[in-house]
Every structure is written in structure tokens, then in C-alpha cells.
Amino acid sequence: MSKLKRPLAVMAGCCLSVAAALPYAHAAEQSVLRVSAIPDEAPTELQRKFEPLGKYLENELGMEVRFQPVSDYAGVVEALDAGRLDLAWLGGFTFVQARLRTGDAIPLVQREQDAAFTSTFIASNPDVDEHADLKGKSFAFGSVSSTSGHLMPRYFLQQADIDVDAFFGRVAFSNAHDATVAWVASGRVDGGALNSSVWNKLIEEGKVDTDKVHAYATTPTYYDYNWTVRGDLDPELAERIEQAFLKLDPSNPEHKAILDLQRASRFIETSPENYKGIEQAARSAGLLQ
CATH class of the missing domain: 3.40.190.10 (Periplasmic binding protein-like II)
Structure with missing residues (x-):
């Protein structure tokens, strides 16, 4: 039944x-x-x-x-x-x-x-290849209530002993995954986190200038x-x-x-x-x- x-x-x-x-x-x-x-x-x-x-x-x-x-x-x-x-x-x-x-x-x-979802961390500086490189820099999540754009990236940063609010110089919320990419690409913030599916879609559709923003890390999987x-x-x-x-x-x-x-x-x-x-x-x- x-x-x-x-x-x-x-x-x-x-x-x-x-x-x-x-x-x-x-x-x-x-x-x-x-x-x-x-x-x-x-x-x-x-x-x-x-x-x-x-x-x-x-x-x-x-x-x-x-x-x-x-x-x-x-x-x-x-x-x-x-x-x-x-x-x-x-x-x-x-x-x-x-x-x-x-x-x-x-x-x-x-x-x-969705049984094995991930979030992607992005940055504008090509020299950024790990979280430590963004210490003291500005960082954007999506919506406060977003699983892949806020909760899980924050959680996995926490698991890596990073206190988000103390580690980054400024934390902002773009309210949407594509907006996070736009913020990083424009230099409004130095780094950000978003839904990996949206990131991959934007890459496939040629909507990301990879000279201005790149992915440097991916979270473990989650539902x-x-x-x-x-x-x-x-x-x-x-x-x-x-x-x-x-x-x-x-x-x-x-x-x-x-x-x-x-x-x-x-x-x-x-x-x-x-x-x-x-x-x-x-x-x-x-x-x-």
C-alpha cells in the first residue's frame, strides 16, 4: 500500500x-x-x-x-x-x-x-584555490533559506573549522544562485557559494565569463x-x-x-x-x- x-x-x-x-x-x-x-x-x-x-x-x-x-x-x-x-x-x-x-x-x-547533491564554491581571483585564500574577503551566499546556496556550504565550512561570520570580511546574501555568480563576476564580492546544478547549467549555456569567475571547491553530497x-x-x-x-x-x-x-x-x-x-x-x- x-x-x-x-x-x-x-x-x-x-x-x-x-x-x-x-x-x-x-x-x-x-x-x-x-x-x-x-x-x-x-x-x-x-x-x-x-x-x-x-x-x-x-x-x-x-x-x-x-x-x-x-x-x-x-x-x-x-x-x-x-x-x-x-x-x-x-x-x-x-x-x-x-x-x-x-x-x-x-x-x-x-x-x-537530489539524492547526491552538491554546492560549488566560486571566486573571482584566479589565485584562489582553497577557502583559506578568501580569509578576510567578501563572500556571498544565495537566500538565507537556501539549502545549496547557504545552509550546506555554511555547514561544511563549519565542519572545516571555519567560523563563517568571523572568517570572511563581509558576508552578503544575493537571494538567487545566478545572482551570486553575477556578484562574483562583477567584483561585488570576492567569492560565493551556489547550487552545483545551476553553476553547471550556466557554464554549459555560456553565461559565465570564466576569465572573471571560477569554481575552486565542491561540497560533499547531501539530499x-x-x-x-x-x-x-x-x-x-x-x-x-x-x-x-x-x-x-x-x-x-x-x-x-x-x-x-x-x-x-x-x-x-x-x-x-x-x-x-x-x-x-x-x-x-x-x-x-
Whole structure:
């Protein structure tokens, strides 16, 4: 029995049949799936990446899929908690925050790559080839709530006995991975950390001037992004959403185009347990009390 159907069996055994049917009556009225994503890249890029996925989900689910951009990471968590969103693309740390705040947010799927994600450290000075070379210099993370752009780079620096706030001359937050690269390339800061997937994409697309910025280190691996639904979403709809993602087949050209935009080889099931390490890292780094 799937993780989404087990609660139904319990509910059916504990509640009157009429009461148990009420969530389904409510779900039958839902005609729009409201979707968002943490703003870890420019809004236009997020919209471009989601458009074909949104059309695919509409076909698979038989309902309108509406993308609702948010201004910051906290906005996604707040919207899930308030029931204004049904499905969201979250980083590992944002999922932990959402789970702690809502108590029941459910991670459905992750990209295969998210089981072994990394962050990349970059610098403008070509002579920088280790963290020690940036001592006393300015450094940028992405969003405060970013897993790959802040939490895990900070955590692994801490593991290397580097007190981030004392080690660097100035610490700033660019609020997006591509912005971090732009800040380093322009000389606004001397170094930074970002999502390795975004760094590789920018390199592949020729959007990084490697004469102005280079990668000098990569973190160990950790779990990161996932697609999460609010905990009170109709379990049958949540199951259909999960199956739609799992159905994406890289051997199908239309599916591969969607997967490529998501920088995914394929989607696989995930669970809250996968993100316990992220929660522990956040507590160790002082980002969760």
C-alpha cells in the first residue's frame, strides 16, 4: 500500500463512512492545482522551466495547473501552511521548514540527482584555490533559506573549522544562485557559494565569463530538492501527482524535454526521512532552534 493510501485505510476504519467521504467531496470540487517554487533563480527562468511541466500535469491530472510565483523562500512555506498552495518545488532546508511549520507537508518525489547533491564554491581571483585564500574577503551566499546556496556550504565550512561570520570580511546574501555568480563576476564580492546544478547549467549555456569567475571547491553530497504537497491535500490527487512525475520517461522525447528543463534524469520517490540530515545540519549551523 502506498504512503499516500495508508492514511485512507486508517481513516476508513476509524470514521463513519459519511465523514470519510467528505474529503473526497471537497476534492471533487477542486478544479485548479496551485503550484509554486522557491525563487532560487530569476522569475523568468522559473516560469520557462515550469511551463511545459505545467502543461504535462494538466493533461495527466485533467485539471488546470496554475503557477503562482512568490517573492521569497518564506513565502512558499507560508502559502503551503495557509492552504494557498497545493504543490511546491522546495529545497531540502525549505522542506524541513515547511514540515516543521505545517506538521504534515508530504514530499512526493525528488530528482534522481537530489539524492547526491552538491554546492560549488566560486571566486573571482584566479589565485584562489582553497577557502583559506578568501580569509578576510567578501563572500556571498544565495537566500538565507537556501539549502545549496547557504545552509550546506555554511555547514561544511563549519565542519572545516571555519567560523563563517568571523572568517570572511563581509558576508552578503544575493537571494538567487545566478545572482551570486553575477556578484562574483562583477567584483561585488570576492567569492560565493551556489547550487552545483545551476553553476553547471550556466557554464554549459555560456553565461559565465570564466576569465572573471571560477569554481575552486565542491561540497560533499547531501539530499536536496523535492516536490512537496500540503498535508491536507486529497490523498488520491496527491497519488496521481506523484505517479505523473514517476511516469516521465527520458526515452520519450516530449518527456525528456521536460526532464531536461528540470535538470533531471528522472524522478524517484522520496520521504521525510531523507531530509533528517538537512535538519541536523541546520540545527548545527544555528539556522534552526
